[in-house]
Amino acid sequence: MSYKNYPMVSRVVFGRGSFNQLNEILAPKRLSSKAPFIFLVDDVFKGKSWLTSRIPLSYDDKLHYISAEEEPKTSQVDELVEQIILTHKERPSGIIGIGGGTILDLAKAVSIMLTNDGEAKDYQGWDLVKNPAIYHVGIPTISGTGAEVSRTTVLTGPEKKLGINSDYTPFDQVILDPELTKNVPKEQWFYTGMDCYIHCIESLNGTYLNAFSQTYGEKAYELCLDLFLNNNLPKEVAQDKLMMASWHGGMSIAYSQVGVAHAMSYGLSYLLGTKHGIGNCIVFDHLEEFYPEGVKIFKQMKDKHNIQLPQGLCADLGDREFDIMIDVALSLEPLWENAIGKNWQKTITREKLKELYLKM
Template identity: 30%
Template sequence: MSTPMIAPRSVNELGLGLVRQPRQVLFGPGQRRQLPDVVASIGRHALLVTDARMSTTVEFAEIVAGLRDHGLTVSVYDRTEAELPRENVMELVSLFRDDNVDVLVGLGGGSCMDLAKVASVVLANGGDVRDYYGEFLVPGPGVPVVTVPTTGGTGAEVTCISVVFDSERQMKVGVASPYLEAHASVIDPEFTLTAPPGLTAATGADALSHLIEAFTARAKNPTPDEITHKLYVGKNLLADIYARAGIRLIGGALHRLATEPDDLRARSDTMFAAYCAGMAINTSGTAGAHAIQSPIGNLTHTPHGIGVGALLPYVMRFNLPARVPEFAEIGRLLGVADATGNELDQAKAGIVRIDEILAAIGIPADLARLGLSADQLEYVADHAVLATRLTDNNPRELTRESILAILRRGHAGDRGWW
């Protein structure tokens, strides 16, 4: 099989910077105590969107009590499932469309926050969530949303996209619109102190992959019309600021959490890095690892973060020829590259360090360990290449054959250089 062609290096010739963000972000240990004031400043009837586990916790009971003490009517939807099935969206809308809810609080992991965001626009604009699959198809604002992440990874608290699993289509579909941006986000690292190692690994690997993919994304030099009507406008100055900050933090924090899960500083750094990652991907987008993970997840039912973490070493090696300066800077940000040395050596040192971080938190070293069989690689490539919203962000062209090449190396655990 021939080596895939390397496209010319893309550069942000416009000097473009673009950021989308909530109106208010509160970050820090204990800041969930500000939630009643934040919600009361927006509405009087709050719908808390969470899952069955979170709804039984002491922290959840305290939040409900605090909201009611501020005079708010509180309703609860606690049936959110992992990977957010479309059925959750339609059930929530059916249950609460006539209840005059004027603020939603997405409390939990990425699926809970994604559900709050996408349900808010369906409640306000009507129809079926399928009407809004794609980019910029939401016709108007939704019910205001406050996001409260309880895991350090997805970045969904600040992104203007929700990913829904449509069982009839057997695929994940994005609803992407600035109207999905949260009104406010309250980010409290104390929530993550009780996260089990598997959840910490999955969400941490997700955040790490967001940071790497945002920083190494294709620069697109969009037209004014594309800036107005496209969610992902490519690698840009403001996304890079957030990506750099997140990479510096997560490099040490994730490794510490592997041995010191009660380290609040490491939890805080990881959660702040996840926030930075969300801010970065909100305009640069995710890329190859996310495109390829989706069909793998459908086949193996492995958590999203575990899948992208297992793919990341192989996607980075594929992308390296088109992004040597960026990977070299990643090596310096992670403190493993000699700034006076050869740029390619610096880049490889950064990639190897990311390999080590992923191994330390327990991410499988190859795709076979996810339960993916060799005879399923063609299926994965067929479906991954259709995810053009993601593949278009990759710095090196992703064809069916190049995706197959990544999959074969990933399945064999081949971490040689391309």
């Protein structure tokens, strides 16, 4: 039996205000005054000097504001890489992503594509990346996706929605500063937090489960219950805990996999552009037969926070559109194998998936 030798994030700083240490963390990594640091920053922070004034720009460093309105695309990665290559004489010293899962995934993908030939879509899959990425740093400003710790960068390509899953994907450095999550809107906080909760349910109920995944998954699950069902947590304590739930939830996937909700949510996202967190919630709401206990608790959390999920997303879709979503969902074989087992194809038929999508 051969065990997978997984890379971890090799350095991590945790603490309120730790974002202020960014300059001292980056300075030793600068290759030369002509090799810039490229900052990819969620455009919600445009004009928010409490964050942007603390980004340590010098020499030829460049800050790109990026909208997280849409899920990251392979074409967007290629455009950013081309822009960086055409603008700067030397390969960058590093890529720093500051934002939620969309921005962190873009930062990971750009750092890979600066050292690997071809287009980002050529690397969607498992272990296709040949050359190590350039130095890259992740700084989450919202908690839940686990993008700060995972070995994938999920991208929508011309043919599929699939991550660049590789040993070169994880960040070299992560800064976990819970203070950066202070202005997250309530709905966004809930959907992204539920991404973490759903990670835990899918990992803990999967056939790939082992003690490594279980210990991280159980901790993240326990934190999620506390965060989303307990009224009495002070705001700062809740921010700190959700950041750690996200980290542990991401780690629980390292040695296991996600499951039904993620596979089907990728289909929604590919066809309809549904954002990942809310997409997971819309799907998970209808998965009682796969995760009875998890869905029951999810509905309690939803009621507690007065969250109304969009209804009828698939009501007006034609057969061709259902086929596209079903193709995307079925292509994620490891997720189905984790959720159902090796013989998943016997129960997960196209008809079964269409019947589920019709409920959404």
